Amino acid sequence: MTGTTVGARAPRLTLRRRRQLAGALFALPAVALVAGLIAVPIGQAIYYSFTQWDGLTSTWIGPSTWTQAFHNPNLWTALENNAWLLLAVPFALGLPLLIAMLLHQRVIGWKIFRSIYFLPTAISWVVLGLVAERFFAFQGTLNSLLHFFGLTHVNTNMLGYESTALSALGITFVFTMIGTNTMLFLTGLATLDTSLEEAARIDGAGRWRIFRHITLPHLSRFIQLAFVMTVIALFSALFSLIFVMTGGGPGYATTTMEFLIYQTGFAQGDFGTAALYGLILFVLTAIVGIVQLRLIGSDE
Amino acid sequence: MSLDTPPVAPEVPADRRARARRVGRGALFLVMIGVAVVMLYPFWVMIVDSLKSENQFLSGHGFSWASWRTLTSTIPIAQEVVSSTIICAVSILLILLVGLPAGFAFAKLRFRASGVIFLAIVSAMMVPLQAILMPEFVNITRLGLTGGYTGAVLVYAALGTPFSVFLFATYFRGVPDELIEAGIVDGLGYVGALWRLVVPIAIPAIATVTVLQFIQIWDDLLVGLLFIQNTSERPITVGLAVLAAGRTTSIPALMAGSLVSALPAMIVYLIFQRYLVKGLTMGIDR
Amino acid sequence: MAEITFHGVTKVFAGNVTAVDNLDLHVADGEFMVLVGPSGCGKTTALRMLAGLEEISAGTLSIGGRVVNHVLPKDRDVAMVFQNYALYPHMTVAQNMGFALKIRGESKAEVERKVREAAAILRLGEYLDRRPRALSGGQRQRVAMGRAIVRSPQAFLMDEPLSNLDAQLRVEMRVEIARIQRLLGVATVYVTHDQIEAMTMGDRVAVMRGGQLQQVAPPQVLYDHPANEFVAGFMGSPPMNLVRARTSPSRGGVGLAVGDQRLDVPGAYGASHDLPREEGAEVVLGVRPEDIDVVGSDVSGPTLKTRVERREALGAEILVHLSVADAGAASSVAYDEDVAVSRPTMLVARMAPQARVEVGDVLMVRLNEERLHFFDGTRGVTLRRGGA
Numbered sequence: 008m009t010g011t012t013v014g015a016r017a018p019r020l021t022l023r024r025r026r027q028l029a030g031a032l033f034a035l036p037a038v039a040l041v042a043g044l045i046a047v048p049i050g051q052a053i054y055y056s057f058t059q060w061d062g063l064t065s066t067w068i069g070p071s072t073w074t075q076a077f078h079n080p081n082l083w084t085a086l087e088n089n090a091w092l093l094l095a096v097p098f099a100l101g102l103p104l105l106i107a108m109l110l111h112q113r114v115i116g117w118k119i120f121r122s123i124y125f126l127p128t129a130i131s132w133v134v135l136g137l138v139a140e141r142f143f144a145f146q147g148t149l150n151s152l153l154h155f156f157g158l159t160h161v162n163t164n165m166l167g168y169e170s171t172a173l174s175a176l177g178i179t180f181v182f183t184m185i186g187t188n189t190m191l192f193l194t195g196l197a198t199l200d201t202s203l204e205e206a207a208r209i210d211g212a213g214r215w216r217i218f219r220h221i222t223l224p225h226l227s228r229f230i231q232l233a234f235v236m237t238v239i240a241l242f243s244a245l246f247s248l249i250f251v252m253t254g255g256g257p258g259y260a261t262t263t264m265e266f267l268i269y270q271t272g273f274a275q276g277d278f279g280t281a282a283l284y285g286l287i288l289f290v291l292t293a294i295v296g297i298v299q300l301r302l303i304g305s306d307e
Numbered sequence: 308m309s310l311d312t313p314p315v316a317p318e319v320p321a322d323r324r325a326r327a328r329r330v331g332r333g334a335l336f337l338v339m340i341g342v343a344v345v346m347l348y349p350f351w352v353m354i355v356d357s358l359k360s361e362n363q364f365l366s367g368h369g370f371s372w373a374s375w376r377t378l379t380s381t382i383p384i385a386q387e388v389v390s391s392t393i394i395c396a397v398s399i400l401l402i403l404l405v406g407l408p409a410g411f412a413f414a415k416l417r418f419r420a421s422g423v424i425f426l427a428i429v430s431a432m433m434v435p436l437q438a439i440l441m442p443e444f445v446n447i448t449r450l451g452l453t454g455g456y457t458g459a460v461l462v463y464a465a466l467g468t469p470f471s472v473f474l475f476a477t478y479f480r481g482v483p484d485e486l487i488e489a490g491i492v493d494g495l496g497y498v499g500a501l502w503r504l505v506v507p508i509a510i511p512a513i514a515t516v517t518v519l520q521f522i523q524i525w526d527d528l529l530v531g532l533l534f535i536q537n538t539s540e541r542p543i544t545v546g547l548a549v550l551a552a553g554r555t556t557s558i559p560a561l562m563a564g565s566l567v568s569a570l571p572a573m574i575v576y577l578i579f580q581r582y583l584v585k586g587l588t589m590g591i592d593r
Numbered sequence: 594m595a596e597i598t599f600h601g602v603t604k605v606f607a608g609n610v611t612a613v614d615n616l617d618l619h620v621a622d623g624e625f626m627v628l629v630g631p632s633g634c635g636k637t638t639a640l641r642m643l644a645g646l647e648e649i650s651a652g653t654l655s656i657g658g659r660v661v662n663h664v665l666p667k668d669r670d671v672a673m674v675f676q677n678y679a680l681y682p683h684m685t686v687a688q689n690m691g692f693a694l695k696i697r698g699e700s701k702a703e704v705e706r707k708v709r710e711a712a713a714i715l716r717l718g719e720y721l722d723r724r725p726r727a728l729s730g731g732q733r734q735r736v737a738m739g740r741a742i743v744r745s746p747q748a749f750l751m752d753e754p755l756s757n758l759d760a761q762l763r764v765e766m767r768v769e770i771a772r773i774q775r776l777l778g779v780a781t782v783y784v785t786h787d788q789i790e791a792m793t794m795g796d797r798v799a800v801m802r803g804g805q806l807q808q809v810a811p812p813q814v815l816y817d818h819p820a821n822e823f824v825a826g827f828m829g830s831p832p833m834n835l836v837r838a839r840t841s842p843s844r845g846g847v848g849l850a851v852g853d854q855r856l857d858v859p860g861a862y863g864a865s866h867d868l869p870r871e872e873g874a875e876v877v878l879g880v881r882p883e884d885i886d887v888v889g890s891d892v893s894g895p896t897l898k899t900r901v902e903r904r905e906a907l908g909a910e911i912l913v914h915l916s917v918a919d920a921g922a923a924s925s926v927a928y929d930e931d932v933a934v935s936r937p938t939m940l941v942a943r944m945a946p947q948a949r950v951e952v953g954d955v956l957m958v959r960l961n962e963e964r965l966h967f968f969d970g971t972r973g974v975t976l977r978r979g980g981a
């Protein structure tokens with residue numbers, strides 16, 4: 008046993024201080040990693056967006072880089088492409104909602120169906136892009152299907168034309184999102200109190216009414232989350248698909264913001280402009296991200 | 308099919324209603340099979356196309372193992388799978404090593420400004436790599452980390468850390484304070500409490516992070532493409548994407564390679580499905 | 594094993610909540626001390642300061658003569674039993690119990706021996722390889738006890754360890770914990786809000802309210818001689834009847850006006866209390882339910898005319914709720930409230946089940962004059978000649 012004085016004298020660290028110090032030390036590696044590889048680059052991007060930069064040397068130019076960038080038609084094409092792709096979002100949410108409702112009916116074998124529906128979620132979008140390319144190709148599945156349904160003289164090549172390539176990309180995107188969103192909605196449905204539905208049915212409510220007034224409101228948080236995740240994926244996860252399916256073409260037909268950044272930086276070596284584009288993308292996703300934080304935050 | 312039934316069900320004979328129900332269920336089943344066909348389509352394409360030689364593929368007739376037999380000479384698949392595995396394993400290990408203490412700290416060891424810092428880290432979840440791609444690339448290159456796996460691993464770890472910190476913190480908030488206090492009264496320090504009490508309890512959360520990150524990293528293209536310089540250290544997704552973009556490699560070989568690359572993630576996914584769902588809906592399903 | 598001393602111990606939480614206010618308390622070696630009081634009165638905080646889980650704002654706290662204000666929990670050598678047991682879910686019963694010893698670096702054989710010993714005392718032998726999840730509430734409670742016992746600590750600290758058990762098990766474990774504590778002779782501080790646990794388990798009981806210690810005494814002393822109105826009302830079930838009254842001294846004795854009735858307290862006895870002599874001073878009269886008897890109308894002494902409002906048969910006894918026949922001016926005092934609600938004066942009397950009383954009956958009752966309590970009308974302290 009230590010002497011009586013030891014416990015009486017205040018130590019260098021009080022209990023609370025000890026806890027706080029431990030907390031700070033435990034958090035430090037994560038903070039350092041995120042600060043060094045995410046926060047600092049954001050700052051750098053802001054700086055470099057005002058410079059002429061090739062990755063090695065940078066010369067300060069000033070705000071004119073921004074006015075120049077906004078006069079670049081490629082930026083507007085990319086933004087426009089992203090905007091058009093937003094049209095895919097309702098499908099990327101609606102189809103999974105429908106599929107989740109089907110699974111929720113729990114017909115025989117629904118668990119197997121569930122596993123099958125989610126399976127593509129595990130596959131790389133690189134691979135899905137390769138498959139999609141096969142689907143849309145001149146000798147691909149799409150044309151076979153059209154021929155099968157009697158449209159023998161139709162021969163599409165959606166990825167080959169500026170007018171249709173973006174649609175093909177959008178369709179592929181919808182397919183890739185089905186698994187994740189279905190999973191979200193099914194989880195949402197599982198938390199739905201069935202006694203509510205039963206009570207409504209006893210009250211004489213029809214299926215549509217039950218869906219509209221009970222199921223849908225209950226799912227609203229899940230739908231919001233799915234919406235945000237889908238939009239963010241749309242802005243920042245199409246790279247793999249574009250890389251293998253179109254390379255951004257034909258022309259700039261499938262060049263979205265994220266692909267434009269890659270091209271500007273690595274094909275044209277214009278690092279400064281690419282950093283600037285990155286900031287624009289950052290702002291776009293931040294807007295959606297704030298909505299997402301609201302969703303998560305409202306839980307605490 | 309009308310979804311709207313009248314408020315008061317008319318007098319329908321019981322057996323007729325039962326039959327209508329059976330027909331409805333049957334129709335439902337057919338629709339579900341239809342959806343299954345669509346969702347299995349990628350696998351069907353990969354399997355069928357990979358079972359052709361290049362000539363068979365072009366002519367559209369016949370099957371053979373030719374592409375599989377020559378796969379290792381067309382694509383350095385074994386080495387790519389090894390690369391992918393190493394990158395995944397080390398990145399996930401790093402994410403866990405960094406995320407677990409941080410999650411514990413934010414949930415249980417509140418320190419000065421910990422709330423704000425937590426919020427900042429969670430916000431980083433929303434930053435897409437493309438937004439900071441140029442500075443990141445230059446930084447990692449300048450540090451000379453694109454030579455081996457280090458650069459890619461660091462970037463993956465940084466991108467995965469915010470979510471894992473968020474998930475662990477949320478999970479640990481559900482652990483009663485008393486459990487940790489019991490450990491402290493029993494003689495543990497905070498490090499001991501973390502590794503001997505908190506981590507063993509967090510196995511489900513660890514599984515969730517591991518599975519999600521495994522699929523994420525295994526399937527990723529961008530980081531591997533830019534942050535690994537040597538072609539001999541390329542992960543499999545990058546290898547496939549580069550060959551595909553080059554448009555010189557035969558489709559059947561690519562499809563065979565794709566199948567090989569898809570297999571590990573699919574197996575992990577099928578085994579750990581429920582952790583995946585848990586991770587996705589973290590924070591909104593209670 | 595050691596004695597525990599709180600000397601002026603105070604805890605002020607951020608936001609200026611004084612959870613424990615200048616607490617002086619001495620727990621003798623081997624003593625079973627119960628800390629009791631309503632929820633939020635600072636019991637848990639006092640215990641957590643003792644365990645080292647909460648910092649002490651002022652005062653000194655010593656265990657075995659050593660001041661422990663700044664000693665880390667692990668160096669205090671105390672064992673704590675938590676309300677929710679806080680068993681380590683990933684460890685077996687044996688691992689749970691042996692964990693503290695393992696951390697201290699005791700040999701495997703030694704740990705195993707001590708765990709077996711404790712398990713024998715707690716009759717947990719056959720569950721040693723189970724995990725907490727596979728145990729019933731009572732068994733988990735025992736494991737939590739076991740975790741404390743194996744360490745042979747200087748003191749046991751228990752925070753409402755029985756509150757998560759159902760009523761029957763609670764009675765069983767009450768006996769069990771008291772038995773084990775006596776067997777081991779380790780100083781114990783036991784926190785509860787349940788006055789029955791306090792009465793049945795403690796060598797001495799410390800009653801707290803709003804962070805302040807009200808009275809420390811053996812259970813029976815608390816019951817018979819509460820230091821104030823709060824303690825009087827808190828201990829006992831149903832609680833002591835507390836009735837507002839006014840003094841009306843006469844003929845050398847003490848008279849009390851209860852509502853519009855006059856209650857005679859025979860002179861000799863009244864003198865032994867320090868009741869105010871002036872006319873109309875406000876006092877609170879306390880009488881336990883078992884000290885009220887039905888009598889005929891011709892009996893002298895402290896009698897009141899009442900009406901039966903409610904009758905609760907509990908099997909072994911009945912509780913009769915009586916309203917003091919009255920114009921409605923008087924009010925009773927609720928023990929846990931500072932503001933008395935104005936309502937007809939009610940008394941609860943405990944009677945034998947044979948007592949033939951029905952709702953609506955008008956009864957003359959006599960209060961046991963040997964066991965009347967008087968409290969100051971404003972401060973609530975017991976009025977007793979010779980103070981304290």
Ligand SMILES: Nc1ncnc2c1ncn2[C@@H]1O[C@H](COP(=O)(O)OP(=O)(O)O)[C@@H](O)[C@H]1O
Nearest residue numbers: 606607610612631632633634635636637638639
């Ligand atoms: N960590 C804390 N921060 C602020 N106030 C607290 C804290 N813990 C307890 N209190 C307050 O201190 C008082 C006493 O609490 P506690 O000791 O838990 O009471 P008991 O155990 O007797 O129910 C309460 O008013 C409570 O709200």
Ligand SMILES: [Mg+2]
Nearest residue numbers: 633636637638
């Ligand atoms: Mg308490």
